[in-house]
Amino acid sequence: MFEFVVQDREARIVIDRGTRRNAVPVAGWNELEKCVRAANTSKASLITITSADPASFCAGADMVELHALAEDGRMRRKFAGSMDSAFGWIRRTNKPTVALISGGCYGVGVALATACDIRVARPDADFAVTPARFGLSYPQTDVEALVRLVGPGHAARMIYGCEHYDGRAAERLGLVELVDEGEDLGRDLIDRIAANASSSLCSLKATMLGRWGSRERFETSFASPDFARAAAQYRGGRG
Incomplete structure (x- = not known):
């Protein structure tokens, strides 16, 4: 699901579950945390999170697995705890973090992106926060991260309305810092950071x-x- 590699001064975490549009299974959060921990102790200068599938950054949590949480309180707590721990490691790592977003970025995919310091997106990236569509709530820390970036009004519009935003619209909101049409997404920014x-x-x-x-x-x-x-x-x- 998650792969980790160090390339020069960049520690790259790659989401690779294209058959499910990079939807994250319950066990995937522990895997992500292990990758972040490894990146944090590597000799790299920064950490990037990207997708092996240009059509999908992350479709959110795997809904096929989530139905099992309805009857299993212990599993719900495990799921929430492991997801929060993985995002916490991304937020607290001692290296700059950059999310490189192409394709769909939905639900906890947006939370994954907002846990990073900087977000770079393709113009045709597609962002949406959709728990209300499925009768779900959203973790407090993830809501607060979204509010810090786009403000309470736009955050409410995204969360309550489940609206979709492309890369340019996300940049105007403040959800994305940079829209990049280059062949190697975010490369100029990555190289500038790594040169320091x-x-x-x-x-x-x-x-x-x-x-x-x-x-x-x-x-x-x-x-x-x-x-x-x-x-x-x-x-x-x-x-």
């Missing part, structure tokens, strides 16, 4: 997450090997 100092990316991510010690991170960054190299190159260039 890994220590700085890690420190800045911690500060953006509001972690304690931001001043100490700022002050000690002047003693880092990355700064020493950059300063030497700058002095050499000026000479």
Whole structure:
């Protein structure tokens, strides 16, 4: 379901279940968390999440399996807990995260994208948050993430109306930061991030997450090997 590979300075997590439009089964959330944990400890500078199927980023949770939750409270708790844990790892990882979205992105697929720092989409990507269509609710943290990005009014419109938005419309809402028509989705942005100092990316991510010690991170960054190299190159260039 999820595959993990490090390419140069990019740790890439690939959703690969095209026969089900990348719908995530109950067991898939533990698999995703393992991939994120591995990416977090890798030597990569950033983490990207993408799909092997250009027609579908993620169709949401696998509805074929979800019907079993109606009669099994223990399984419901396990499902909710494992999904929340996987998204929590994406939000708290010490590396920048980028979702690369092509095709359909529905339900928890949107939650997966909003758990990342940055979202890049194809113009013809299709976004929708549809639990109301199936008589379901939505986790609090995922609703809050959506509200932070698009505001309460647009979030309400998406959640209550189950409306669909293409990549351009999602960009106007603030759900997507960048629409890319290039052959290699998000490549320019990925390369720009990867070209920067890994220590700085890690420190800045911690500060953006509001972690304690931001001043100490700022002050000690002047003693880092990355700064020493950059300063030497700058002095050499000026000479």
